[in-house]
Amino acid sequence: MNLSELRQRLTRLDRRDKLDSMLASVDEGVPWNDFVWMLQFPAYLGTAILIAMMVKDYADTRQDPADVDVLVALGMAVLCVLLRFLHPLLRNRMQRLRRRLRRRAPVLPSAVVQAHSSWGEDDRWYWGTVVLSFDPVIYDEPQRLREIARRLWELKQTDRGTLPRAHADLAWMLYHELGPCSSLPVPEDLADGLEDCRMVAVRLPPDTLMWDGMPMVLALRDSNDPAACAVLPQAVLEG
Amino acid sequence: MNDAAWTGPALRDVRPDDDGAVRALLREQAARLEVVRKDRLWQWFGGVPSGFGHPARDLWSLYCAFAFVALVGLAFVVVGFTRGPVVWVILALAVLCLVARVLLRRGPVQRTLQFYGRAVVAPAVVVAAERGDPEQGVDANGQPRLRLVLLVSRDVDDAASLARLVESGRRLRAALHEDGDTEGLGELLAAIRDREHYDDTRIDAGAALDRAELQFSEAYDWMLPGDSLRSQLLFVLVDPEDRGPDCARVLSSTFCGDAAESLAAELPWEAA
Numbered sequence: 001m002n003l004s005e006l007r008q009r010l011t012r013l014d015r016r017d018k019l020d021s022m023l024a025s026v027d028e029g030v031p032w033n034d035f036v037w038m039l040q041f042p043a044y045l046g047t048a049i050l051i052a053m054m055v056k057d058y059a060d061t062r063q064d065p066a067d068v069d070v071l072v073a074l075g076m077a078v079l080c081v082l083l084r085f086l087h088p089l090l091r092n093r094m095q096r097l098r099r100r101l102r103r104r105a106p107v108l109p110s111a112v113v114q115a116h117s118s119w120g121e122d123d124r125w126y127w128g129t130v131v132l133s134f135d136p137v138i139y140d141e142p143q144r145l146r147e148i149a150r151r152l153w154e155l156k157q158t159d160r161g162t163l164p165r166a167h168a169d170l171a172w173m174l175y176h177e178l179g180p181c182s183s184l185p186v187p188e189d190l191a192d193g194l195e196d197c198r199m200v201a202v203r204l205p206p207d208t209l210m211w212d213g214m215p216m217v218l219a220l221r222d223s224n225d226p227a228a229c230a231v232l233p234q235a236v237l238e239g
Numbered sequence: 240m241n242d243a244a245w246t247g248p249a250l251r252d253v254r255p256d257d258d259g260a261v262r263a264l265l266r267e268q269a270a271r272l273e274v275v276r277k278d279r280l281w282q283w284f285g286g287v288p289s290g291f292g293h294p295a296r297d298l299w300s301l302y303c304a305f306a307f308v309a310l311v312g313l314a315f316v317v318v319g320f321t322r323g324p325v326v327w328v329i330l331a332l333a334v335l336c337l338v339a340r341v342l343l344r345r346g347p348v349q350r351t352l353q354f355y356g357r358a359v360v361a362p363a364v365v366v367a368a369e370r371g372d373p374e375q376g377v378d379a380n381g382q383p384r385l386r387l388v389l390l391v392s393r394d395v396d397d398a399a400s401l402a403r404l405v406e407s408g409r410r411l412r413a414a415l416h417e418d419g420d421t422e423g424l425g426e427l428l429a430a431i432r433d434r435e436h437y438d439d440t441r442i443d444a445g446a447a448l449d450r451a452e453l454q455f456s457e458a459y460d461w462m463l464p465g466d467s468l469r470s471q472l473l474f475v476l477v478d479p480e481d482r483g484p485d486c487a488r489v490l491s492s493t494f495c496g497d498a499a500e501s502l503a504a505e506l507p508w509e510a511a
Contacts, residue, residue: 030301030304035304035308038308038312039308039311039312039315041312042311042312042313042315042316043312043315045315045316045319046315046316046317046318046319047319048319049316049319049320050318050319052319053319053320072318072322076315076318076319079315156249157249158249159247159248159249160245160246160247160248160249161246161247161248163246168246171249172245172270175249175496176270176271176274176496177493177496178271178274178275178280178283178494179280180278180280181274181277181278181280182277182278226278
């Protein structure tokens, strides 16, 4: 699989507003930026009506329009421009995070640490936990993640009082199964030498996009928010 | 150890007479609560807001947001025709919608977050159960919610105190069906029989039942261990400072985990 081409395909899908609906849904709150974007159209209409009324009055009376009318028309025109171009400033934190994920996050292989037993047997999305790494070597040796996932899985049934702190945190996250909690770093002694290795709570699609049996994900390096990682469905290749 | 992780065994099968396992399970429930608080996973408790007002308030607040946008759009169009009072009236209505939205949401949101912030997890024993009104909501299988009378104790921290709670629940169930000792339970029995609203309210059960509390709640079958009422043991989220409506929740068995479910299986529900 050519990951560079896949990344470009995902960007094209997002520009056509198709990618967001393919990924696991996230509560982004009330879309005030979208409301502001929509308000540009009544603003255009109001501005057009205002100018048409001014032209009609001039045609009827042959008198220049009043200064206040001109100012209002200019103000409406400026408002149209502001609504058209500044609505992205009203995106909330979650909207910005998800947009960065869709447009700029690298495509990475991952390994499943644990997943619901019914995953893949019906058409539902299920919560699970995967391990991934931002180390470039992972593109040549993705199978190393499988061994890391196996070691992490073994932590789940271990008495956490006997573990070092970082290991106990991972074991607790696997044990309590309360998603979607923040991702956790995998310490060096478990990460098989891979840099920036993390365990992430994700929603697994029924038709996950796989590379040699490993789910493909989008993930942002600078955030441990669970919404900063998304497992890709097969549909991204078909859309 | 950070404040969200908890050192303890990976519990599997917990028996009610295993003091060490019961203590570990109760500590585990408190640690699970901290996981939810740390990452603000409020959907495990019903989301924000949840209760503390008319259930449609959240929907009305959303309608106010839509109305605000529609009125502002209308004002933009009307300003093309006139700058008279009509435009200002429309803009004033738009501002009112925005204010109404804030007022509709603020109270329930604040009270919900206050509840989630200071609530504790406590074990509860089912005293009585009956099907509620289907018009109040049904699950995917068409089953209405169960109306549950629960005996809750925040003082359970080991196997012995859990056993006392279970025994108190058994005694109250027997008294409710008039084949047990009803001494000192008259007021409680009347409160249960006369109960109309199951709105998570709690009342003091008195000295006769070790100062536990009676809680009146509703729950769907899928929330219970085994997806139906098979066990008398549940876990609930209660506000230690307020016994009023919406200040308690029945916790889903998924939140409580497999170990809690194994303990629940050891305490089967005894229907009359």
